[in-house]
Amino acid sequence: MAQEFHVLAVDDSFVDRKVIERLLKVSSCKVTAVESAGRALQYLGLDEERSPVEFDELKVNMIITDYSMPEMTGYDLLKRIKGSKKLREIPVVIMSSEDIQPRVNRCLEEGAEEYLVKPVKLSDVVRLRDFILRQKAHPQTEHNSMKRKSRDESPNAGCSASTSCDHLRPSIPKRRKIVQL
Numbered sequence: 001m002a003q004e005f006h007v008l009a010v011d012d013s014f015v016d017r018k019v020i021e022r023l024l025k026v027s028s029c030k031v032t033a034v035e036s037a038g039r040a041l042q043y044l045g046l047d048e049e050r051s052p053v054e055f056d057e058l059k060v061n062m063i064i065t066d067y068s069m070p071e072m073t074g075y076d077l078l079k080r081i082k083g084s085k086k087l088r089e090i091p092v093v094i095m096s097s098e099d100i101q102p103r104v105n106r107c108l109e110e111g112a113e114e115y116l117v118k119p120v121k122l123s124d125v126v127r128l129r130d131f132i133l134r135q136k137a138h139p140q141t142e143h144n145s146m147k148r149k150s151r152d153e154s155p156n157a158g159c160s161a162s163t164s165c166d167h168l169r170p171s172i173p174k175r176r177k178i179v180q181l
Contacts, residue, residue, distance in 0.1 A: 005129055006030040010040045010065035010077065011095075016118065020064060020095070023125045037065065037072035044087060046080055060090055062113075062132055067096035067103065075107055082111040091132055095120055 007029045011017040017033050024031045034040050040063070041047045063081065065074040074094050081087045091113040096103070104115045116124055 004030040005061050005133060006032070006059055007129075008040060008043065008060050008063045009033045010035075010037060010063065010069075010074065012036055012066060012069040016066065020120055020125075023120060023122050024064075026122060027125045027129055029125075029129060032060075037069055037074065037077040040065065040077055041072075041080060044081070044084075046084060046087070061136075062091045062093065062128065064093040064095060064128075067094050067107070068098070075103075075110065078107060078110050078112055091128075093128060 005028070007024050009017060009020050009024060009031055011020060011033075012035055014035075017035065021031050021033045032043065034043060038047065044060070063077075065077050067074040074096070078092050078094065081090060081092055088111075092111065093114045093116060094107045094112045095116040095118055097118040099117045107115050114128060
């Protein structure tokens, strides 16, 4: 029996949280939805208090979080996750209704796998889930093919000391601008 793909969805907006939760469930994902970065940290066992569940029991395959939330942003959550030895390998996707290039770059540089502009579509969720499942099944093959694809798509494929070399990092192809009709 195939292991269920488990996503932790974080959004302070009830409506947006329900939309992403529905998209993930339609994509055959198990979803745990929380309303704040603080609750996500608590769920993951990264808060100051002990979490009631050991992380090994969680089996979270991906975290998708809103950027703009009160108290702690999605960027701050990303930094906490990537700073954790236990959790740093979990892919984190940032989503936002604001397409601000410096913010996008900062999130990707900090380790976000993708930055999605809301509204998130079913095709985005399926693409992310499929990529991560393939990566777990064939890590070396997938990393290599994604590096080539990412490098080929990059406008600055020949990076220098003054440019970003994020396209060399094995990851989901960086940020695809979602055009809203």
